[in-house]
Amino acid sequence: MSENGSGKGPERQIIFEDVSKFYGDVLGVNRVNLSIPPGITSLVGPNGSGKTTLMNLMTGLVRPTRGRISVLGIAPDQPEQLFRRVGYCTQFDSFPRGITGYQFVYSFLRLSGHRHAEAHDLAEQAIERVGLTEAAGRKVAAYSKGMRQRIKLAHSICHNPSVLVLDEPLNGLDPLIRAESIALFRGLAQAGRHLLISSHVLHEVDLISDQVVLLSNGYVVAEGQIHSVRDEIQDHPTQILIRCNKPAELASQAFQQDCVVEARIHNDGMGVLVKTRDADRFYLMLNHIAQNGINIESVAPADADVLSVYEYLVGSEESTK
């Protein structure tokens, strides 16, 4: 099979090769090397960690000081090709003066070269997808924060791009629209598209991401599927939460195992939180423990989420900023 056909060729990936960006003396990002496959990739990090800079770099809004970027084989300094395949929902909350929601999307499609009828249909479809049909004729200046966020989303998806770059796309949305937006992102990712999403709300990232890129102070500190990233962190024991009918007995038995460094009853008294340096071995032992009359209801990793991983890698101070 050809490289392209295998789904790993440069025409199928977003590639950053040794990319650095400095704003004068201020570091934006430094020495970033990434290959981003299709699916939802979340950029995670506190404010100023370089998330928006990475997004602006891959869409050509800023230029790298050093390095090379390729988005599905297209260089970001070729907007005429790039934005036929890329949609970018930015954090900029400003719009052309006096424009309505419909005009905002329609004019973009006309700029893309679509004829009137086609642009009209595509604009209406995109606006409908974000649930703004009724407000489409109103001026964007009169929109609420959530509505502005949704019209930007409609603008970024209206031309059915293969790559969707979303900078804090859930900001300002109410819970219902938030859930609908997440469903929309999942649907697009399942259709084989690239979605690059930045968020500093880590539990949201857990919900939607196929893979994560963890950033701190302009550096990529880890990347990949969150469980794989967690497995790589050796200096923090794995935490496992076991729900069972006899937590005290289970804690006592677990503590006798040499691979367990800590076993304590969970705050709600309905389970045991175990810290182990060898999760695979512990799971094997758990099978034996379960045969001694303890009814185990569930076993789940307790720290294989983005927040925990980020805290382990960067420190709790950074992750809560």
Next chain:
Amino acid sequence: MSPQPWRMYSSQLWAILRLELKKTLLARRGFWIYLLAFAPALLFAGHSFVQLKTGRTGDIGNDTHLFAGVFQLLFLRLSIFFGCVGIFMNLFRGEVLEKSLHYYFLAPVRRQVLVAGKFLSGLLASMVIFGSSIVLQFFALYWHFDSNVRQDYFYHGHGLEHLAAYFGVTLLACVGYGGVFLAAGVLFRNPLYPAVIMLAWEAISGFVPQMLQHASVIFYLKSLCPVTVPAEILMGKGNLLSLLAVNPTPASAPSAILGLLILSLAFLVLTGRQVRRMEIDYGTE
């Protein structure tokens, strides 16, 4: 979608024009440009009104010289000059200040096409404003003459010929200053500096070596004006303002038009190169 690039470019140019024209022509904060553009027409209307009120029969020759003076010293050097500062410098600079330029930068449009589209929209807006002003000025000035005298001047004299020439110079002034100030809007953050530098350069351009005169817009425009301003009539000999109307070595009409177009094109190419490298960094504004 059509793969033919020129068809695509023209469709994109129309889309840019549609977006920009409304913004430029109907901007509330651009009201001063209309005032500046139509001030000479008000001046001439006042002149005609006074002539009619006092019952004086004017001299068409004198008024033709009056028009030439106001056109060169007020309309070209102030109205069109600062009007173009307001219109063309805002095309990019205004969008950076309003933080909306990324809307264009996120569309599949070549940056050079964007520059061309913005320039055309500025040109169209300035031509509408200043072109209509020059026509209005002409009729405001000659309105107080007897209809026979007026008809004789317009249809049997040089009236229409002069009007066409002034109209043409006005359009070329928009092309020339438009190119310069579009580039200035991309290169400078503060519009005051390039405007003052350009104003000073245009003022002294009549006295610099001939080679350097070709690098000023006013040199070409003065060469194309149909009536030379008799400095001693308007301001008195030796007056500083009268010196502004002097064009010691005028260029021929074809070379003046060509020279102006080349000058404007050079600034457009410079703008295109600059915009191609431009980054969105509203934070530093």
